[in-house]
Amino acid sequence: MSVTREKILELGEELILTKGYNGFSYQDISTVMGIKNAAVHYYFPSKENLGLSILKTNAQRFEEMVENMQNRGFNEWQQMEAFTKVYIKSNRENKICLIGSLGTDINTLTDPMRTELQKMVDRIVSWLELTLQNGREKGLFHFSMPPREMALRILASLVAGLQLARILNKTDFKAIHQSIWEEITPK
Amino acid sequence: MSVTREKILELGEELILTKGYNGFSYQDISTVMGIKNAAVHYYFPSKENLGLSILKTNAQRFEEMVENMQNRGFNEWQQMEAFTKVYIKSNRENKICLIGSLGTDINTLTDPMRTELQKMVDRIVSWLELTLQNGREKGLFHFSMPPREMALRILASLVAGLQLARILNKTDFKAIHQSIWEEITPK
DNA sequence: TTGATTTTACTTATTAGTAAGTATATTTGC
DNA sequence: GCAAATATACTTACTAATAAGTAAAATCAA
Numbered sequence: 001m002s003v004t005r006e007k008i009l010e011l012g013e014e015l016i017l018t019k020g021y022n023g024f025s026y027q028d029i030s031t032v033m034g035i036k037n038a039a040v041h042y043y044f045p046s047k048e049n050l051g052l053s054i055l056k057t058n059a060q061r062f063e064e065m066v067e068n069m070q071n072r073g074f075n076e077w078q079q080m081e082a083f084t085k086v087y088i089k090s091n092r093e094n095k096i097c098l099i100g101s102l103g104t105d106i107n108t109l110t111d112p113m114r115t116e117l118q119k120m121v122d123r124i125v126s127w128l129e130l131t132l133q134n135g136r137e138k139g140l141f142h143f144s145m146p147p148r149e150m151a152l153r154i155l156a157s158l159v160a161g162l163q164l165a166r167i168l169n170k171t172d173f174k175a176i177h178q179s180i181w182e183e184i185t186p187k
Numbered sequence: 188m189s190v191t192r193e194k195i196l197e198l199g200e201e202l203i204l205t206k207g208y209n210g211f212s213y214q215d216i217s218t219v220m221g222i223k224n225a226a227v228h229y230y231f232p233s234k235e236n237l238g239l240s241i242l243k244t245n246a247q248r249f250e251e252m253v254e255n256m257q258n259r260g261f262n263e264w265q266q267m268e269a270f271t272k273v274y275i276k277s278n279r280e281n282k283i284c285l286i287g288s289l290g291t292d293i294n295t296l297t298d299p300m301r302t303e304l305q306k307m308v309d310r311i312v313s314w315l316e317l318t319l320q321n322g323r324e325k326g327l328f329h330f331s332m333p334p335r336e337m338a339l340r341i342l343a344s345l346v347a348g349l350q351l352a353r354i355l356n357k358t359d360f361k362a363i364h365q366s367i368w369e370e371i372t373p374k
Numbered sequence: 375t376t377g378a379t380t381t382t383a384c385t386t387a388t389t390a391g392t393a394a395g396t397a398t399a400t401t402t403g404c
Numbered sequence: 405g406c407a408a409a410t411a412t413a414c415t416t417a418c419t420a421a422t423a424a425g426t427a428a429a430a431t432c433a434a
Contacts, residue, residue, distance in 0.1 A: 002378095002379085004379085004380095018294050019292070019294050019295050020207065020209055020291045020292045020295065022207055022209035022210040023209040023292055023294070023295040025422075025423060025424080026423085026424070026425090027422075027423080035380075035381090036380070036381055036382080037424090037425090038380075038381065038382080038383095038425085038426080038427095039379080039380050039381075041424085041425065041426080042378095042379070042380070043379095045425080045426095046424075046425075047423095047424070047425095096290070096291060099350070099351070099354070100287070100290070100291060100347065100350060101291050103283070103287070103291075103347075103350035103351070103353060103354050104207045104283060104287060104288050104290075104291040104292070104350070105206070105207045105210055105291070106353060106354060107205050107206050107210075108206050108207065108210040117354060118354055118355065121351065121354050121355060122355065125355070145366055145369060148362070149362045149363075149365075149366055150366070152348075152351060152359055152362055152363050153344060153362075153363055153366045155347070155351065156343065156344050156346075156347035156348050156350075156351055156363050157340060157343050157344060157347070158347075159343075159347035159350065159351070160287065160290075160342070160343035160344070160345075160346040160347030160348075160350070161339075161343050163286070163287060163290035163291070163343075163346065163347070164286070164290070164308065164339060164342065164343055164346070166290060166293060167286070167290050167293060167304060167305055167308050168305065168308060168309065168312070172339055175335070175336045175339055175340075176336075176339050176340055176343050178336075179332055179336055179337070179340045182332060183370070189412090189413080191413080191414090212388075212389060212390080213389085213390070213391090214388080214389080222414075222415090223414075223415055223416080224390090224391090225391085225392080225414080225415070225416080225417095226413075226414055226415075228390080228391065228392080229412095229413070229414065230413095232391080232392095233390075233391075234389095234390070234391095
C-alpha cells in the first residue's frame with residue numbers, strides 16, 4: 001500500500017487525538033507532509049472517508065493485538081496489562097484516545113462513522129468483559145460486580161483518565177490507572 | 188442582565204455539550220434564536236469570549252451549588268449524591284460534560300480558556316477530595332486509597348461515563364455511576 | 375506508453391469578525 | 405416638562421480567511 005496513504009492515515013489519527021475531529025483540516029495534513037491539499041483528496045475523497053478509514057484501521061489494530069496476545073499464550077492478567085499499556089503510551093504522548101475524542105463530536109459525524117465508532121467500542125467492551133470474566137474464574141482477578149459493569153468502569157477510567165491528565169497533570173493518569181489494579185487484584 | 192445574553196450563554200453551553208466547541212458556529216446560535224449573527228457578536232465579541240463566559244458561568248454555578256449544600260447542612264454523602272445527580276441529568280439529556288467536551292479540544296483553545304478550564308477542574312477535584320476525606324473520617328464512606336486518587340477516579344468515571352453512554356447506550360451510565368457507590372459505601 | 379500519483383487552479387460554502395446604520399429607550403441639561 | 409444627547413439592542417451589508425471538494429493538466433515510474 002502507498003506510503004503517502006499510510007502517512008496521511010497516521011497523521012490524521014494523531015490530529016484527531018490532539019486537536020479533535022472538527023479541530024483539524026486537510027491543510028494541517030498537507031502542510032506537514034509537504035504535499036498539496038488535492039493530494040490528500042486523491043487518497044481520501046472526503047473527510048468522512050478519512051475518518052472512517054482511521055476508525056477501521058484502529059479497530060483492525062485492536063483485533064490484531066488481541067489475536068497476537070492469544071497466540072503468544074498471554075493469560076488474562078497479561079492481556080489486561082497490555083491493553084492498559086496502550087493508554088499509558090497515549091498519556092506519555094499527550095494524546096487522548098479515539099473513543100474520548102470522537103465521543104465528543106459524535107453528533108457532528110455522519111452515520112457510517114457513528115456506526116463504526118459504536119461497533120469498535122462495543123467490541124472493546126465485549127473483549128474486556130470476557131477477559132475479566134475468564135480471569136476471575138481463574139482467580140487472576142477479584143471483583144464482585146458483573147463483568148460488563150467492571151468492563152465499562154475500567155474503560156471509562158482509562159478514557160477520561162487521559163482527558164483529565166491532559167487538563168491537569170500527566171502524572172494524574174498514573175493514579176487513575178493504578179487504582180484500577182488495586183480494585184481487581186486478589187488480596 | 189439581558190435576557191438575550193443569558194439565552195446565548197445557555198445555547199452556547201448546550202452546543203458545546205452536544206456538538207463540541209469546534210463543532211458549532213455563531214450561525215447555530217443566531218438561527219435558533221431568530222437573531223442575526225452580528226447580534227451574537229454584540230454580546231460576545233469573539234468565540235473565545237463566549238467560551239470563556241460559559242466556563243466562568245459554570246465554575247460559578249458549581250461554587251453556588253457547594254455553598255448552597257453547606258448552608259442546608261448536607262452531609263458528605265448527600266453532597267456526593269447531589270454532585271452525581273448533575274451527571275445523571277446530563278446523561279438523560281444526551282449531553283456530555285464541559286470537562287469531557289473541552290478536554291478533547293484543549294489544544295485548539297486559547298490560553299485564557301485553557302487556564303480557566305484547568306482552574307475549574309482543579310477546583311472540582313479539590314472539592315471531591317475534601318468531601319471524600321471528611322466523609323471517610325465520619326464513617327460515611329469506606330475506601331483505602333488516598334482521597335485525591337479516589338476523587339480523580341470518581342470524576343473520570345462520571346466524565347467518560349457520559350461519553351460511553353452516548354456512544355453505546357444511555358443505560359450504561361447507570362452501571363458506571365452505581366459502581367462508584369458500591370466502591371465507597373461502608374460494608 | 376500506460377496507469378498511478380500529484381500539482382495547478384479553481385469553486386462553493388462557511389467561518390469569525392467588523393463597520394455603519396437604525397429604532398427604541400433612557401438619561402441629562404435647562 | 406421637554407428637547408437634546410446618549411446608551412441599548414439590534415440589523416444590514418460587508419470582509420478576509422479558511423473549509424471541503426473538484427476538474428484537468430502535468431509528472432513520474434514500470
